[in-house]
Structure formats: structure tokens, C-alpha cells
Amino acid sequence: xxxxxxxxxxxxxxxxxxxxxxxxxxxxxxxxxxxxxxxxxxxxxxxxxxxxxxxxxxxxxxxxxxxxxxxxxxxxxxxxxxxxxxxxxxxxxxxxxxxxxxxxxxxxxxxxxxxxxxxxxxxxxxxxxxxxxxxxxxxxxxxxxxxxxxxxxxxxxxxxxxxxxxxxxxxxxxxxxxxxxxxxxxxxxxxxxxxxxxxxxxxxxxxxxxxxxxxxxx
Numbered sequence: 001x002x003x004x005x006x007x008x009x010x011x012x013x014x015x016x017x018x019x020x021x022x023x024x025x026x027x028x029x030x031x032x033x034x035x036x037x038x039x040x041x042x043x044x045x046x047x048x049x050x051x052x053x054x055x056x057x058x059x060x061x062x063x064x065x066x067x068x069x070x071x072x073x074x075x076x077x078x079x080x081x082x083x084x085x086x087x088x089x090x091x092x093x094x095x096x097x098x099x100x101x102x103x104x105x106x107x108x109x110x111x112x113x114x115x116x117x118x119x120x121x122x123x124x125x126x127x128x129x130x131x132x133x134x135x136x137x138x139x140x141x142x143x144x145x146x147x148x149x150x151x152x153x154x155x156x157x158x159x160x161x162x163x164x165x166x167x168x169x170x171x172x173x174x175x176x177x178x179x180x181x182x183x184x185x186x187x188x189x190x191x192x193x194x195x196x197x198x199x200x201x202x203x204x205x206x207x208x209x210x211x212x213x214x215x216x217x218x
Contacts, residue, residue: 083194
């Protein structure tokens with residue numbers, strides 16, 4: 001066998017080996033047939049969101065409980081309030097992909113810090129519902145500071161201007177959780193435009209059911 005044939009065989013073997021490596025690295029569990037993962041900016045670092053590749057994986061025990069006392073843990077309607085869009089995981093991922101270049105957008109984890117410590121969605125900012133609720137000790141000035149400094153609205157003589165306010169995507173623990181609904185209701189009472197509020201009803205429970213990546217606070 002001459003040297004040319006040996007080179008061709010070696011090249012073919014390399015190509016086959018590379019092809020097998022690509023096949024081996026192919027995700028078994030994709031997000032959609034076309035999407036294997038999504039890169040999200042979180043705390044100035046790129047985080048890859050994908051689904052757990054272990055087909056025998058089961059849900060995190062934090063979200064395995066099916067029954068909680070109602071009230072307060074009652075099943076929420078699909079339409080939370082007129083004009084507020086209810087979205088699913090793919091829409092959340094679309095918003096997350098925009099975070100790096102769209103400054104008029106925020107994804108908000110409305111849960112209390114003890115829940116956030118168990119894992120959250122990369123790219124989300126934690127603004128607990130208690131920080132927007134006067135019944136939980138938040139003052140009008142506290143609420144004003146968040147809505148103005150974080151969300152981009154302005155206020156003068158107790159009159160709010162939301163023309164430059166950000167679009168907010170809010171979530172909490174799931175369809176039985178009242179934390180993001182409370183944030184949304186508070187903002188609506190202030191006059192926040194309903195069309196600038198998006199509600200991920202499935203929240204962390206559905207996110208975990210689908211085996212999607214989570215991150216923990218530093």
C-alpha cells in the first residue's frame with residue numbers, strides 16, 4: 001500500500017472519528033427539534049440553558065409536592081389580568097436571549113430569597129413580591145424607588161409616567177404560586193401598562209418539570 005493511500009485512509013478515519021464525536025455530542029433531549037440550547041447573559045457571564053440530558057432524570061424534590069393548602073396556594077387562571085400576556089417556556093427563552101442587547105426588558109423572579117437560593121432562571125433579577133407590598137412592610141418610597149430605578153418609570157407630583165418603563169417578564173414557583181401575581185397586581189394598581197407585563201405562569205415548577213437549567217445566587 002503506497003503512501004498516498006495510507007494518507008487517504010488516515011484522513012477518512014479522522015473524518016469518521018470526528019463525525020462520530022459530533023453525533024455523540026448531539027443532545028438527546030432538545031428544547032425544540034431545532035434548538036438544543038440557549039445562551040443567556042447572567043451576572044455579566046454567559047450561561048447555557050439546556051434540558052437535562054438524562055432521560056431517567058426526575059423532578060427536583062422542591063417542586064414535587066402536588067398539594068398545598070388553598071388558600072393561599074390556589075390554582076391561578078390562565079389570564080391573570082386583562083392585557084397581561086401569559087407566556088410559556090419558549091417565549092421566556094426568547095426574552096432571555098434579548099437581555100444582552102435590550103435595555104428595556106427585565107426578567108424578574110418574584111420569589112423570596114429562600115426560594116431563589118434553591119435555583120432560578122439564568123438572566124432573572126430577584127425582586128421579591130414583599131418589596132412591592134405595603135402589607136409586608138414596603139413603604140411607598142420603597143416601591144417608588146424600585147419602579148423608578150429598576151423599571152425605568154418616572155414620577156412627579158404622585159403622577160407616574162410609564163412611557164419609558166421596561167417590559168417585565170415575571171414568574172414565581174408555578175401555577176399555584178401567588179408571588180408574581182402579587183407583583184403584577186401591585187404594578188397594575190400603580191398604572192403600569194398591562195401590555196408591558198408578561199407572566200410566566202408555569203414558573204419554576206414547570207421549568208423543572210422540563211429539566212431546564214437553573215442557576216443559584218453567588
